[in-house]
Amino acid sequence: MADRPYHHGDLRRELLRQAAGMIEEVGPARVSLRELARRAGVSHAAPAHHFGDKTGLLTAIATEGFHLLADQLTEALKGTGDFLEVGVAYVEFAVTHRAHFEVMFRPDLYEPDDADVRAARQRSTTALQSGISAASPEATGPDARTASLAAWSMVHGFASLWITGALPTSLGSDAAAAARQVAGVLTLGPRGTGRHSAQRTDDERAAAPR
Amino acid sequence: MADRPYHHGDLRRELLRQAAGMIEEVGPARVSLRELARRAGVSHAAPAHHFGDKTGLLTAIATEGFHLLADQLTEALKGTGDFLEVGVAYVEFAVTHRAHFEVMFRPDLYEPDDADVRAARQRSTTALQSGISAASPEATGPDARTASLAAWSMVHGFASLWITGALPTSLGSDAAAAARQVAGVLTLGPRGTGRHSAQRTDDERAAAPR
DNA sequence: GGTCAAATCTAGCCATCGTCAAGTTCTCGG
DNA sequence: CCGAGAACTTGACGATGGCTAGATTTGACC
Known part of the structure; x- marks a missing residue:
């Protein structure tokens, strides 16, 4: 899983991008931080670091x-x-x-x-x-x-x-x-x-x- | 839990009523069949019997x-x-x-x-x-x-x-x-x-x- | 070149949920 | 009155997800 460098560069922006795509697919309520992390190719706790929680x-x-x-x-x-x-x-x-x-x-x-x-x-x-x-x-x-x-x-x-x-x-x-x-x-x-x-x-x- | 009779009478209607109230509180996406059952005072599998699933x-x-x-x-x-x-x-x-x-x-x-x-x-x-x-x-x-x-x-x-x-x-x-x-x-x-x-x-x- | 804070990961806990399988109680037609 | 099926219950399993804690890497700055 070390394909990507440890520091993504601008993970926050990438997460927002992926989240938007995810919302368009499944609706705003069904987004999950874990799935978001999966799509961005980072660990499941990374999103929480940037946004705290789903809200x-x-x-x-x-x-x-x-x-x-x-x-x-x-x-x-x-x-x-x-x-x-x-x-x-x-x-x-x-x-x-x-x-x-x-x-x-x-x-x-x-x-x-x-x-x-x-x-x-x-x-x-x-x-x-x-x-x-x-x-x-x-x-x-x-x-x-x-x-x-x-x-x-x-x-x-x-x-x-x-x-x-x-x-x-x-x-x-x-x-x-x-x-x-x-x-x-x-x-x-x-x-x-x-x-x-x-x-x-x-x-x-x-x-x-x- | 045997306060209510076994057969509710018109549970389906009651579930719809409670679901409406629940949706007003937490939004349509956050409804759960279990919580709905809880509110209606029935077992957690009763809603599935009437509606199949959340959809x-x-x-x-x-x-x-x-x-x-x-x-x-x-x-x-x-x-x-x-x-x-x-x-x-x-x-x-x-x-x-x-x-x-x-x-x-x-x-x-x-x-x-x-x-x-x-x-x-x-x-x-x-x-x-x-x-x-x-x-x-x-x-x-x-x-x-x-x-x-x-x-x-x-x-x-x-x-x-x-x-x-x-x-x-x-x-x-x-x-x-x-x-x-x-x-x-x-x-x-x-x-x-x-x-x-x-x-x-x-x-x-x-x-x-x- | 060393230190520090931010960024990211690994691991795990706990709660909730959907669903299945099997049992129990009621209702109703014959 | 009786048997079948509908209405509901209980219990359990597996999945998912939010969240926390502690380790680890990295870039930046002195």
């Missing part, structure tokens, strides 16, 4: 996830300034980082009051909210808050349903395109800046980037 | 959940004919039957191709869809489908976020009222029949039934 591992994953989400959202906002694209980025994140996404919104599995995870979560919520307020700058106060929650609910719901496979297969396999189409139904603000309903249903998906 | 138990819960959801949706549709209330009913179901809801949308935990659960799921999806098409009867074809998915995504997302405690506490504790407010942002169809945005934010919540 610690999932807390680390959630933290990483919130940071990744925040990055992706702010980048989408910078690029287009359009809320729609921020929503699409949300869905895209959920699909490409399914493991993280699943953990992030299951606070019973990790330590939601951990300082790091709190900060990371804060980052992503402000990113999302600024994306929404950019879409309807006129709206303020409770009106804006409600619109914000509606938009968040929609993209979050779409992402969840997509991941669990609950959506009809007729939507195709491109989650981002489908999300763009569905989220376009939502018109934000007194005069919606989002696109109206769906004149352009199928050609839009065909013309969608990627 | 069987969760399949039964999912089936029950889809039936309950279908009932609740059709009743809401009958009562008001308004889509908004169907959406609110969706959220209300998720909150009052959190355990069922959590299982239903985690198909990796049960047997999603089971005949019973398929039929039950079919019931609830048609109920939801007929509620949405009732809101915008003019829309047909892909337009209607997109609107339907948007509405579903929104109420599903709101319910999920509410359940996981991700939503701001300022929303209060009445999920149905909050859902009614948020879902009102979504205007369906070419001329939305849903209420517009949120003029009435706080007074609506105060005046909301229940």
Whole structure:
């Protein structure tokens, strides 16, 4: 078993990588530190050294996830300034980082009051909210808050349903395109800046980037 | 241990009840047949007799959940004919039957191709869809489908976020009222029949039934 | 070149769980 | 009233997993 050098170099990162893959396969609850160690090719006690216990591992994953989400959202906002694209980025994140996404919104599995995870979560919520307020700058106060929650609910719901496979297969396999189409139904603000309903249903998906 | 009679009467129903409570406490993945038996006051092998294994138990819960959801949706549709209330009913179901809801949308935990659960799921999806098409009867074809998915995504997302405690506490504790407010942002169809945005934010919540 | 702390391993304890096999008690149709 | 089968129990086995303790290696720094 001395193929690998004693010091892995960056075992922590490798463990997080393997854990993500494992979660995608068997779900966040069925991860075991021993199996994780097996996959990483280290002893069964090594993970505990880095994360303490299973809760610690999932807390680390959630933290990483919130940071990744925040990055992706702010980048989408910078690029287009359009809320729609921020929503699409949300869905895209959920699909490409399914493991993280699943953990992030299951606070019973990790330590939601951990300082790091709190900060990371804060980052992503402000990113999302600024994306929404950019879409309807006129709206303020409770009106804006409600619109914000509606938009968040929609993209979050779409992402969840997509991941669990609950959506009809007729939507195709491109989650981002489908999300763009569905989220376009939502018109934000007194005069919606989002696109109206769906004149352009199928050609839009065909013309969608990627 | 001979307090209870040998035959429980309707142990299967009782086990489902206890399982729901257990899931609400520890999550669907951490349920154990033994602990379930303990709570029901029966021997540790009794649950296996009824459900075979854990997958069987969760399949039964999912089936029950889809039936309950279908009932609740059709009743809401009958009562008001308004889509908004169907959406609110969706959220209300998720909150009052959190355990069922959590299982239903985690198909990796049960047997999603089971005949019973398929039929039950079919019931609830048609109920939801007929509620949405009732809101915008003019829309047909892909337009209607997109609107339907948007509405579903929104109420599903709101319910999920509410359940996981991700939503701001300022929303209060009445999920149905909050859902009614948020879902009102979504205007369906070419001329939305849903209420517009949120003029009435706080007074609506105060005046909301229940 | 020696020392020290962090990183990793080996070994083992204990709890829990799923499942099987075989026994016991109830119910109900004939 | 009786026999068959369903409903439940008891007991035990093997697997898995979390966690701890103590040894061992390694890189870094003086």
